Amino acid sequence: MHIVTTIAGSDSGGGAGIQADLKTFQELNVFGTSVITALTAQNTLGVSDVLPIDTIFIEKQFHALLEDFSISALKTGMLFSSEIIQAIANIMADLDIPLIIDPVMIAKGGESLLQQQAIEAMRYYLLPLATVITPNIPEAEVLTGKKVDDIASIQQAAQTLLQLGTRCVVIKGGHLTDENFATDYVFFKDGRAFSMQTTRIATKNTHGTGCTFSAALAAFIGRELPIDSAVVEAKKFIQLAITHDLSIGNGHGPTNHFAYRKY
Numbered sequence: 001m002h003i004v005t006t007i008a009g010s011d012s013g014g015g016a017g018i019q020a021d022l023k024t025f026q027e028l029n030v031f032g033t034s035v036i037t038a039l040t041a042q043n044t045l046g047v048s049d050v051l052p053i054d055t056i057f058i059e060k061q062f063h064a065l066l067e068d069f070s071i072s073a074l075k076t077g078m079l080f081s082s083e084i085i086q087a088i089a090n091i092m093a094d095l096d097i098p099l100i101i102d103p104v105m106i107a108k109g110g111e112s113l114l115q116q117q118a119i120e121a122m123r124y125y126l127l128p129l130a131t132v133i134t135p136n137i138p139e140a141e142v143l144t145g146k147k148v149d150d151i152a153s154i155q156q157a158a159q160t161l162l163q164l165g166t167r168c169v170v171i172k173g174g175h176l177t178d179e180n181f182a183t184d185y186v187f188f189k190d191g192r193a194f195s196m197q198t199t200r201i202a203t204k205n206t207h208g209t210g211c212t213f214s215a216a217l218a219a220f221i222g223r224e225l226p227i228d229s230a231v232v233e234a235k236k237f238i239q240l241a242i243t244h245d246l247s248i249g250n251g252h253g254p255t256n257h258f259a260y261r262k263y
């Protein structure tokens with residue numbers, strides 16, 4: 001049994017964060033474990049409060065897993081502060097385990113899931129340790145400090161991020177203005193690149209999309225798929241999860257974690 005770990009925040013509403021990650025891991029037949037970095041009081045309407053976990057206790061969770069389990073892949077989600085990022089990076093630096101970084105910054109409702117001062121820590125301490133980084137367009141813009149709105153700027157942003165040391169960058173194009181398609185762009189350190197185009201689905205129920213995609217990617221990499229196949233399969237997982245979205249709650253409902261198995 002492959003063991004995969006998510007290092008992320010809790011979403012009490014169950015559609016994003018730790019909860020989305022563990023549901024995705026379960027659906028993809030890997031044993032999910034977690035290091036919780038923050039609690040959010042949250043539902044489909046938004047985040048009403050955030051409680052970061054003490055960094056000492058975050059380290060204790062991580063060490064508890066490392067002492068006992070042979071972990072096949074790790075992913076990070078909401079890391080909230082530079083202290084938390086540094087604590088995670090310090091431990092990660094000594095490990096040789098594939099790391100998928102979803103550079104989570106803001107929730108759909110606009111609430112901050114990463115403090116402004118933490119962006120530099122993310123760039124300098126954590127991103128160089130990544131195997132794959134999965135920014136959406138706004139995150140790619142913040143991480144590179146440049147506008148990203150067409151193919152040339154996407155390529156440029158990917159090169160900037162690859163230079164930090166990661167093996168692969170997936171720039172998720174869901175925020176681009178194409179009305180018909182959602183296209184993700186995949187770039188490798190060795191120069192390979194490809195894009196993945198799917199039909200854009202008109203739904204407001206996309207809560208947790210980024211978390212779920214990166215969790216699926218971590219699960220497939222944990223199952224030892226090559227990175228390119230893992231990215232394609234994770235895209236399939238999220239496309240099905242959005243297609244069969246769940247109308248739960250009164251706001252942005254969650255994607256459907258059951259869909260990959262069911263359809």
Ligand code: PLP
Binds near residue numbers: 106108206207208211
């Ligand atoms: N809450 C937590 C704990 C998250 O990790 C994330 C996303 O990464 C979100 C909320 C935001 O999800 P969304 O923007 O899809 O609503």
